[in-house]
Amino acid sequence: MINSNLSKEELLSELYIKKNYAKLKKILFHSDDAYDLEILGRIYTEEMDFSSALSIYKRLGMMYEYGRILLIQGCLKEAKSVWYNLDVDSSIVLWGRSLIQFIERYVSVVPGFFQIRSFLEVDLDALMRARQYEFCENIINCADLMAQNNTECYKFIGRVFVNHKLYDIAKLYLQKAKEVCYADPEVHFLFAKCYIANNNTLRAVNSLKTCLEKAHDYYPAQKLLRELK
Numbered sequence: 001m002i003n004s005n006l007s008k009e010e011l012l013s014e015l016y017i018k019k020n021y022a023k024l025k026k027i028l029f030h031s032d033d034a035y036d037l038e039i040l041g042r043i044y045t046e047e048m049d050f051s052s053a054l055s056i057y058k059r060l061g062m063m064y065e066y067g068r069i070l071l072i073q074g075c076l077k078e079a080k081s082v083w084y085n086l087d088v089d090s091s092i093v094l095w096g097r098s099l100i101q102f103i104e105r106y107v108s109v110v111p112g113f114f115q116i117r118s119f120l121e122v123d124l125d126a127l128m129r130a131r132q133y134e135f136c137e138n139i140i141n142c143a144d145l146m147a148q149n150n151t152e153c154y155k156f157i158g159r160v161f162v163n164h165k166l167y168d169i170a171k172l173y174l175q176k177a178k179e180v181c182y183a184d185p186e187v188h189f190l191f192a193k194c195y196i197a198n199n200n201t202l203r204a205v206n207s208l209k210t211c212l213e214k215a216h217d218y219y220p221a222q223k224l225l226r227e228l229k
Contacts, residue, residue: 011039021047034060045069048130064092068123072130076103095119102142103135116150124160143173151180155187167194185215192224201228 006014006027014020021043028040041056050073057066067082083096091114098111099119111119120139127135146153154177161170171194177187188211195204205228211221 008035011036015039015042038062041065045072045126048072064090064096067096068126071099071135072126072132074130074132074135076100076135091115092119099123099139102139105138105141107142107145110145110149113150116146116153116156120146120153121156121160124157125163128160128164140173143176147176147180151177154180155184155190158187158190162190162193165197167197170194183214185211185218185221188214189218189221189224192221196224196228204228 011024014024024039024043028036028043031037031040037056037060041053041060041062044050044053044056050069053069054066057063057069063082063086067079067086070082071079079096080100083093083100086093086096088094088097091112094109095111095115095118098107098109098115101107101109124136124139127139140157143153143157154173158170158172158174158177161167161173170190174187174190174194177184178191181187188207192204192207192211195201195207205225208221208225208228211218212225215221
């Protein structure tokens with residue numbers, strides 16, 4: 001078997017911390033180790049090289065991931081066909097089916113707390129990066145349904161839109177997050193980033209102070225507050 005000779009810890013560090021995609025692709029391209037190839041598939045997904053990612057996941061028999069790439073590409077029917085042919089033996093498959101229902105605007109089962117926590121933000125971000133805006137709109141329109149099982153969904157959605165610099169949309173969901181969990185320091189921190197983008201330094205400072213009242217050692221808020229002063 002040909003493999004990269006890198007440990008899992010080294011591979012994950014290069015992937016998620018250093019984001020050294022070019023180096024990893026060179027190392028992993030000729031590997032036939034399943035874990036190496038899975039990392040390669042993730043790199044292709046991050047780079048939105050969807051045809052290469054599909055090839056990797058098909059080769060590995062990772063059909064959930066294969067369907068996810070189809071969805072990110074905008075191929076809703078094809079993704080649905082893949083996911084609905086998988087056995088419902090894991091939370092991620094159930095989540096995928098819920099995601100399809102959100103997009104099709106016909107929800108029969110609301111995903112559970114941990115499914116929302118684990119998958120909502122990463123999938124919404126991936127769809128935003130791929131400019132699948134209609135899919136994203138349909139998903140966030142189901143926020144109140146998701147909140148029945150996990151009120152953090154509002155914060156997750158708000159954070160995605162902050163990261164994509166769509167601050168007005170972000171504030172709509174962060175306001176809902178603040179209403180259901182005012183004590184969450186990150187909600188106030190995210191609000192501060194929105195206010196900074198709108199050149200409202202005073203409100204940003206106030207939000208950061210509130211954040212630090214809830215969590216005095218919240219370092220990103222400390223750092224940002226020093227920069228504003």
